[in-house]
Amino acid sequence: MSLEAVNDFVVKFANVNGSGSASANGMFAKSILRMGVPVAARNIFPSNIQGLPTWFEVRVTGAGHLGRRGGVDLMVAMNPQTWDRDIAEIEPGGYLFYDSTKPLPREKFRDDINVVGVPLTAICNAAYQLPRERQLFKNIIYVGALAALLGIELEVLETLLGEQFKGKDRLITANVAALKMGRDYVAENLHPLGLKVVRADAVGDRIFVEGNMASALGAVYGGATVCAWYPITPSTSLAEAFTGFCEDYRTDPETGKARYAIVQAEDEIASIGVVVGAGWNGARAFTATSGPGVSLMTEFIGLSYFAEIPAVIFDVQRGGPSTGMPTRTQQADLLAGAYAGHGDTKHPMLLPADPGECFEMGALAFDLADRLQTTVFVMLDLDIGMNEWLTKPFEWDPERKLDRGKVMTYEDLEAGKEFGRYLDVDGDGVPYRTYPGVHPTKGGYFTRGTSRNPYARYSEEGSVYVDNMQRLLRKFDTAKALVPAPIARLAKRATREGVIYFGSSTPSMHEALETLDAQGLHLDAMRVRGFPFADEVFDFIAAHDRVFVVEQNRDAQLRTLLVNEGDVAPAKLVPVLNYDGSPITARFIAGAVGGLMTAAARVRAPEAAE
Amino acid sequence: MTYITKPQLHHPKLAANSLGYTRRDYEGSVSTLCAGCGHDSISAAIIQACYELELPPHRIAKLSGIGCSSKTPDYFLGNSHGFNTVHGRMPSVLTGANLANRDLIYLGVSGDGDSASIGLGQFAHSIRRGVNMLYIVENNGVYGLTKGQFSATSDKGSKSKKGVVNHDAGIDLVMLALQMGATFVARSFSGDKAQLVPLIKAALAHKGAAFIDCISPCVQFNNHVGSTKSYDYVREHNEAVNRLDVVVPRDEIQVDYAPGTTVPVAQHDGSILQLHKLAQHYDPSDRVGALAYLQARQALGEIVTGLLFLDPEARDLHENLDTVDVPLNSLNEAELVPSLDVLAKLNASLR
Numbered sequence: 001m002s003l004e005a006v007n008d009f010v011v012k013f014a015n016v017n018g019s020g021s022a023s024a025n026g027m028f029a030k031s032i033l034r035m036g037v038p039v040a041a042r043n044i045f046p047s048n049i050q051g052l053p054t055w056f057e058v059r060v061t062g063a064g065h066l067g068r069r070g071g072v073d074l075m076v077a078m079n080p081q082t083w084d085r086d087i088a089e090i091e092p093g094g095y096l097f098y099d100s101t102k103p104l105p106r107e108k109f110r111d112d113i114n115v116v117g118v119p120l121t122a123i124c125n126a127a128y129q130l131p132r133e134r135q136l137f138k139n140i141i142y143v144g145a146l147a148a149l150l151g152i153e154l155e156v157l158e159t160l161l162g163e164q165f166k167g168k169d170r171l172i173t174a175n176v177a178a179l180k181m182g183r184d185y186v187a188e189n190l191h192p193l194g195l196k197v198v199r200a201d202a203v204g205d206r207i208f209v210e211g212n213m214a215s216a217l218g219a220v221y222g223g224a225t226v227c228a229w230y231p232i233t234p235s236t237s238l239a240e241a242f243t244g245f246c247e248d249y250r251t252d253p254e255t256g257k258a259r260y261a262i263v264q265a266e267d268e269i270a271s272i273g274v275v276v277g278a279g280w281n282g283a284r285a286f287t288a289t290s291g292p293g294v295s296l297m298t299e300f301i302g303l304s305y306f307a308e309i310p311a312v313i314f315d316v317q318r319g320g321p322s323t324g325m326p327t328r329t330q331q332a333d334l335l336a337g338a339y340a341g342h343g344d345t346k347h348p349m350l351l352p353a354d355p356g357e358c359f360e361m362g363a364l365a366f367d368l369a370d371r372l373q374t375t376v377f378v379m380l381d382l383d384i385g386m387n388e389w390l391t392k393p394f395e396w397d398p399e400r401k402l403d404r405g406k407v408m409t410y411e412d413l414e415a416g417k418e419f420g421r422y423l424d425v426d427g428d429g430v431p432y433r434t435y436p437g438v439h440p441t442k443g444g445y446f447t448r449g450t451s452r453n454p455y456a457r458y459s460e461e462g463s464v465y466v467d468n469m470q471r472l473l474r475k476f477d478t479a480k481a482l483v484p485a486p487i488a489r490l491a492k493r494a495t496r497e498g499v500i501y502f503g504s505s506t507p508s509m510h511e512a513l514e515t516l517d518a519q520g521l522h523l524d525a526m527r528v529r530g531f532p533f534a535d536e537v538f539d540f541i542a543a544h545d546r547v548f549v550v551e552q553n554r555d556a557q558l559r560t561l562l563v564n565e566g567d568v569a570p571a572k573l574v575p576v577l578n579y580d581g582s583p584i585t586a587r588f589i590a591g592a593v594g595g596l597m598t599a600a601a602r603v604r605a606p607e608a609a610e
Numbered sequence: 611m612t613y614i615t616k617p618q619l620h621h622p623k624l625a626a627n628s629l630g631y632t633r634r635d636y637e638g639s640v641s642t643l644c645a646g647c648g649h650d651s652i653s654a655a656i657i658q659a660c661y662e663l664e665l666p667p668h669r670i671a672k673l674s675g676i677g678c679s680s681k682t683p684d685y686f687l688g689n690s691h692g693f694n695t696v697h698g699r700m701p702s703v704l705t706g707a708n709l710a711n712r713d714l715i716y717l718g719v720s721g722d723g724d725s726a727s728i729g730l731g732q733f734a735h736s737i738r739r740g741v742n743m744l745y746i747v748e749n750n751g752v753y754g755l756t757k758g759q760f761s762a763t764s765d766k767g768s769k770s771k772k773g774v775v776n777h778d779a780g781i782d783l784v785m786l787a788l789q790m791g792a793t794f795v796a797r798s799f800s801g802d803k804a805q806l807v808p809l810i811k812a813a814l815a816h817k818g819a820a821f822i823d824c825i826s827p828c829v830q831f832n833n834h835v836g837s838t839k840s841y842d843y844v845r846e847h848n849e850a851v852n853r854l855d856v857v858v859p860r861d862e863i864q865v866d867y868a869p870g871t872t873v874p875v876a877q878h879d880g881s882i883l884q885l886h887k888l889a890q891h892y893d894p895s896d897r898v899g900a901l902a903y904l905q906a907r908q909a910l911g912e913i914v915t916g917l918l919f920l921d922p923e924a925r926d927l928h929e930n931l932d933t934v935d936v937p938l939n940s941l942n943e944a945e946l947v948p949s950l951d952v953l954a955k956l957n958a959s960l961r
Binding site for chain 2: 206209263271274396564
């Protein structure tokens with residue numbers, strides 16, 4: 001049996017970290033995209049520079065399912081260390097592509113898969129003398145071979161090589177030659193597979209970009225001028241991308257000077273300290289980090305909450321707790337983000353589902369931080385942050401103004417407006433602030449993390465403290481209408497069952513809903529995009545008998561937040577959890593939710609008969 | 611911390627500086643520190659220095675961490691914005707504030723508990739970055755707010771009020787600041803206002819990381835026999851290497867050039883420091899020499915005070931980052947948000 005599929009299959013590359021495979025595998029994915037066929041690519045890599053196993057999964061998806069499907073149709077097995085587990089992942093009837101230079105015993109294969117051998121090492125050794133050349137070009141040769149096996153147009157790959165090595169003709173020529181070595185071997189010795197890429201027009205104007213880069217660009221458009229950060233996977237590329245964008249687009253054309261300041265701080269504590277200081281002084285500032293960084297920043301986040309200072313944190317979540325799995329993905333910082341700090345604290349969170357939303361929410365976060373005068377989290381995860389996703393193109397309204405929130409100016413103070421730093425003038429819990437240095441005699445105040453009255457004067461009066469804490473709750477309530485609204489997706493038929501999900505689970509969730517629908521299992525769905533949760537979220541829960549909550553952590557943190565913030569009966573929210581560090585798959589969701597729905601139906605059936 | 615404001619009544623004939631401010635305009639709330647606390651003397655010195663330098667009080671941003679010393683910004687420059695941050699983390703907050711608005715004057719006030727223990731890292735890194743600030747440590751060698759524990763600057767062999775001997779080596783923040791690249795380093799004594807005020811003036815005029823370690827005896831917990839941070843000990847062991855006068859540019863500059871006794875040093879803002887040498891061979895432009903001198907004197911139990919090192923050509927963090935001359939917090943959409951063309955090109959490059 002051989003699998004046959006057109007523009008709908010999963011290829012997985014098993015490589016050794018540091019072998020130079022990343023660019024070749026990325027080029028393979030992009031070549032399919034250039035043929036107008038959507039792809040979803042996932043880099044699964046170890047916390048290591050060289051030597052450990054790494055995988056790159058490319059889902060070819062004419063239907064546009066951008067989450068992971070689950071299962072592998074074609075395994076490109078280039079790592080002897082992981083051979084057995086890689087072989088085991090292949091779907092029955094699927095394909096194994098391997099380096100056949102040395103014969104392998106029969107027990108190293110499976111009877112129900114198709115084996116495609118290309119003597120890559122032999123080809124390389126014949127063509128190249130230097131060990132590094134042999135290693136790097138082997139990757140290009142297998143891309144050429146795969147192109148021939150799958151029907152990928154060689155011209156597309158040549159164009160990509162031309163772009164990659166622009167201005168370095170010698171490298172272009174050498175790489176094209178390697179591509180052709182792979183292609184020619186297949187043409188002379190093998191047949192095309194049952195898996196095919198056929199040119200289509202299903203990509204449209206979408207772009208292929210990482211969430212970290214998109215977030216960084218959002219910070220640029222959002223007017224961030226101060227960035228302080230400390231390297232930590234998987235957030236590092238966000239700060240680095242911001243640096244690159246600023247160098248390109250934020251330089252004063254007349255003087256060549258920087259309209260930004262970026263500090264690689266000594267640690268995460270200093271990073272958020274710089275952000276708080278800059279926010280206090282009227283600049284838009286952010287840091288990018290991951291869970292362990294948030295742990296270190298917690299004291300300052302509490303200060304930001306209580307002293308009411310704008311700050312933005314991009315939390316690119318990874319596997320925890322502690323060092324956990326630093327290069328694997330999870331959605332496990334939700335509770336840490338929502339409640340970071342001691343005492344009673346709550347922080348708005350934005351929950352982007354793809355790089356397009358990373359850009360939008362990345363910019364929005366700065367408006368919200370200024371508007372609410374508090375820390376705003378943008379909660380990415382490694383899957384969105386470090387993988388290239390097909391997403392809507394970046395858009396910006398040129399008329400859009402940076403919302404600086406309630407800032408009392410020199411003119412306001414001169415006009416005699418009453419200024420009390422923590423005075424709730426408008427009833428929305430959000431006070432007015434002044435920037436340091438604004439007026440010689442008015443508007444100055446002392447910022448502190450200790451309790452104070454509405455005029456910022458130190459106070460340990462219980463009633464003053466309680467009033468202030470209640471105002472902060474009012475402010476948090478105000479945030480409900482400012483964070484992005486949830487998006488409902490109703491089933492084709494009326495149902496009493498629903499599902500709530502967020503972030504990087506979204507594409508897999510949508511595919512799973514289609515699968516379940518085809519099985520006659522209908523679910524209303526709601527994607528939450530912000531915290532605090534809008535009333536619609538709790539209306540949605542109230543309107544259903546049972547709501548599954550799909551998320552990527554062990555302890556059902558979104559469910560906990562829903563129970564806590566909405567006073568929801570816990571039994572009504574059924575957790576569906578994936579937390580092995582790999583991005584959630586459509587198959588997993590459909591299987592888990594479908595199984596629970598079917599089991600419930602079986603239980604109900606006898607009762608109905610009575 | 612206090613909520614007691616000072617009465618508004620004051621002598622109608624108080625002298626005003628050229629900006630029209632009297633000394634009262636540089637004061638803050640009533641101090642709630644112990645009577646005789648050295649920190650109050652430092653606050654008074656800051657007030658006098660700012661008054662004499664004729665700085666607009668509201669253009670000074672005063673930041674601190676946590677502790678007795680960190681309460682003091684409430685007690686001076688009442689019309690300035692102040693920020694009492696978290697324990698030991700003032701330097702990073704000040705750095706961020708400075709990045710947001712380079713036009714203000716930044717005064718960081720900290721203590722030995724705040725800066726030499728929990729905040730040692732932030733202290734060191736703010737200095738090495740060359741943040742344009744005056745960083746004062748009000749150094750009493752003891753934890754006052756928690757009633758008398760040794761701090762990291764307590765000298766080895768010194769005794770606590772309860773008679774306990776400190777066996778740990780003390781951290782010398784002056785030597786650390788020198789090693790970290792501070793471009794203005796001084797040590798003084800809260801009981802020597804004649805020395806402290808000009809040092810503060812010179813440090814405020816300095817562009818770059820200026821550090822003053824000010825020995826400031828804690829009358830409650832560290833002013834006893836056996837302490838090396840008591841009033842008596844410091845008075846007996848103080849060795850001033852120089853005396854300083856600051857001549858601000860708006861005044862007629864008159865400098866005594868008597869060879870061998872006075873060194874005129876021009877600062878970025880045009881002010882002239884007149885440095886009167888007391889120690890014959892002391893050279894405040896020699897960072898390595900300063901370290902060696904300090905260590906030699908420390909071994910003798912002496913506390914060297916005065917201007918210990920100065921680099922008048924210092925660069926600050928903004929210069930190193932090559933930021934625009936205007937405050938970053940004043941930039942508008944047109945200056946910050948790239949055009950739609952940029953977005954279109956980026957989109958095209960990602961297909």
